[in-house]
Amino acid sequence: MQGVVSFAVGDPAAANAPLLLPPPPPDPLSTPAPVDVALRWLTALSLVLAVGSLIFSLTVWRSELVPDADVYESLSDALRRLAFGAALAGIIVAGGTLLRASPTAESSLLFTITGSRIGLVLMARLLLAAALAGLLRTAGTARSRWALLVGLGGLLTISWLSHSAVPQTASTSIQSGIATAASIAFDFVHLVATAAWIGSLPALMLVLLALRKRGGKLHGALVTLLVARYSSLATAAIIALAATGTIAALRHIVGIGELWTTTYGRALSIKLLLFGALLLIGGYNRWWLKTESVTSSTLSRAGLRQLRVNVGLEVALSVVLLLAVGVLTASPPARDAAQTGSDFAETVAVRDVALSLQVARDDLAGDIFAVTARGLPTDVQPEVVIRASMPAHQMGEQELELREVEPGRWGARAPLLTMPGPWQVETIVRAIGMNDVRHTFIVDTTPTSAPSTAAFTLPVWALILVLAFLGVALCQLPLGNTWQHRFQLGSLVMLLGAFMAAVSPYYFTRATEPSNPLSATPEVLAAGQAVYQRSCVTCHGVGGKGDGPAAQSLPGLPADFTQPHFATHTDAEVYGWIKGGKPGTAMPAFGEQLSEEQIWQTITYIRQFYLDAQQAAR
Known part of the structure; x- marks a missing residue:
């Protein structure tokens, strides 16, 4: 025997709380006054x-x-x-x-x-x-x-x-x-x-x-x-x-x-x-x-x-x-x-009816479902039902009857969408004297990192290019120069802007990236050395020259911390490599093994290899 039983976990009083529907979905084709x-x-x-x-x-x-x-x-x-x-x-x-x-x-x-x-x-x-x-x-x-x-x-x-x-x-x-x-x-x-x-x-x-x-x-x-x-x-x-x-x-x-x-x-x-x-x-x-x-x-x-x-x-x-x-x-x-104030919102046209489904997740007593139907006959009293199922997990169909909360809007609260993944939510509007209005919405409850309607941010290089184009525009004004002079000046401005746009990501990243919050105190160096001996010495060696016991078996030699080339990399770059690994090399990620403070301690310690090598060369 197979089946699904849903339980609501949370404040019992929330189940009897007034049902507040999310704001109705805006009509993207509404006509301004x-x-x-x-x-x-x-x-x-x-x-x-x-x-x-x-x-x-x-x-x-x-x-x-x-x-x-x-x-x-x-x-x-x-x-x-x-x-x-x-x-x-x-x-x-x-x-x-x-x-x-x-x-x-x-x-x-x-x-x-x-x-x-x-x-x-x-x-x-x-x-x-x-x-x-x-x-x-x-x-x-x-x-x-x-x-x-x-x-x-x-x-x-x-x-x-x-x-x-x-x-x-x-x-x-x-x-x-x-x-x-x-x-x-x-x-x-x-x-x-x-x-x-x-x-x-x-x-x-x-x-x-x-x-x-x-x-x-x-x-x-x-x-x-x-x-x-x-x-x-x-x-x-x-x-x-x-x-x-x-x-x-x-x-x-x-x-x-x-x-x-x-x-x-x-x-x-x-x-x-x-x-x-x-x-x-x-x-x-x-x-x-x-x-x-x-x-x-x-x-x-x-x-x-x-x-x-x-x-x-x-x-x-x-x-x-x-x-x-x-x-x-x-x-x-x-x-x-496109922003609806709910976790899911979609509007479809079913014959002459605009049918909308909204789902507001993470309510204590379950998800809030709201259905809006525009274009229904005025002389009918519809009933609205939704049926939720997840075929991928062979979960049975669950039915929920919605009540009219506002004119033309129906809603209910229930813990239907209990698992992450794509759900099939069939929405049915039926009434005596009219054909059923139904549509199956695909509601994906998989957690996402950010909504698709996140605010647009203009990259620095694009901003420089826009300013360069505006500079070219100013060069074209009829202020006395010939068109050849205007073309030459505009070309020079565009080339300069393109060069600055090409190099700006590197320098902007350097100017805005985080710096090492720790100083090279004896306590920090000792803590960094302990992490290094435990996690890094096998490949990078005791002296940080990339000559550890496992170095020869790797597809590429580990980094030599005593060389000037390594000193050109910022602490933020090294932090990223330790935490997330370095693509294209054998350097693994230690983000799940080391805390943020331990990574900074390790960086502080390995910086001493280059300083010691420079002092020895003198």
Whole structure:
């Protein structure tokens, strides 16, 4: 006769404790509120347009490039008005966002502003947008520069309230603060690069429309020069966007499948597709202008018309791209959507029903099982049953009936999953008047060292490469150098960054690895010698020269502690070899035989072999 009998071990009162289900699994495809999406979209659109127009005016539209002073002054004023209009729109949107942030209708605006960090940042955004509009009311290069600084401050408020501002997980609060600040900084650079590229497109379009009526060879040559300078600006922005965007994607997405299984991932996919389309159109414009310049010294009216059409298409795609950014920032990151607050959670579609199973382990009175069913008919009263079995161990099937704890959620507590390994948990939802909804979930209770949704940590070498890419981006700015000089400088920066990234893991490891906490006192040396005589002398010899009795029978000679080469290895490296063994050699692991203090004592003792050899050589 075979069977399984389960026993609950723990506090008997826990069996009668109220059943608290884990939080319901988030819907990864939930749609954010349209008002929130619209506010975020318009915020990005207005500030990116204002900052982009100023960047275009200060880097691309230069007085020394325009021989006609009237044309320069007229279009400079038009660009200023464009940025001014965007700033006014930013004031309205910032005010709407501040009102939207009120917790309840009864909450005062003053409480919203002073009662939270979000309110303070939103108020700062409103004041910065107002200051930006004030600076842009009248013309002037100096005022434009101050306006650019204020506009950059407005972009920084977006980063302060973005996903990147969520505190980073780290071993200490200082490291967490540094990691969070770096994440905000990269997000800010991403926004500035967005403004420099797509925020400058309407300014370029405005110049093209203004020069349409003027025509002439002079203005055709001016357009060619402006597009070339804008291409340098766009190249710098695209490099920065690629570097910082990759960091954000790695941080917020766990797996590639989340690009189409979560709202955040789908918005990111649309953004990437639009990004690629803009790259193709921009690349085509650059190639087409280069071809035109070879066949003709200036652009014809037809050529200018075609360029305006292409740039107009880029502007339209940019507006849609920023809408995707609005959805992206209003949705929880895919990495957060995967965190359910339980040890197991999975949602499947069974016909028209979204069926979810959650298991919270390690409860004193057993595991907590929670089932959520969305999409059931409203006129039924379902019953929910789960059946757990482990075929690998020929364990019988155990059935558990769940009760409705919350509307649409059923739960129960029972010690069903008593052994580690993969369990088959069949979940059945049945009711009179409908077909059964059932699915078999595979719940693996094997202990794991860390959840798959652990926070993403950027390696030091990758951080150096990202900074190198940003350096290359700065080298591409149209600040007077020829494209050959910019290419050479960018190549030098990239080579230097690649070299530093290659050598940084070694030096970073040396700087952060633990050091020997013990000093070479007589007591420590005596304890280390005792361990050495017991565990090491057979191979390494009495004098530490690698000439012990068993040395000749080994596939490779043991380490000679008297040689300078061994002295170059750090105490942390030697500690790792003693504790875990040295791969590729006959050195075994002593981690289960020696305590941490004994290992450090042994290291302190074997260091004396080299010191004694050096003194004897003198």
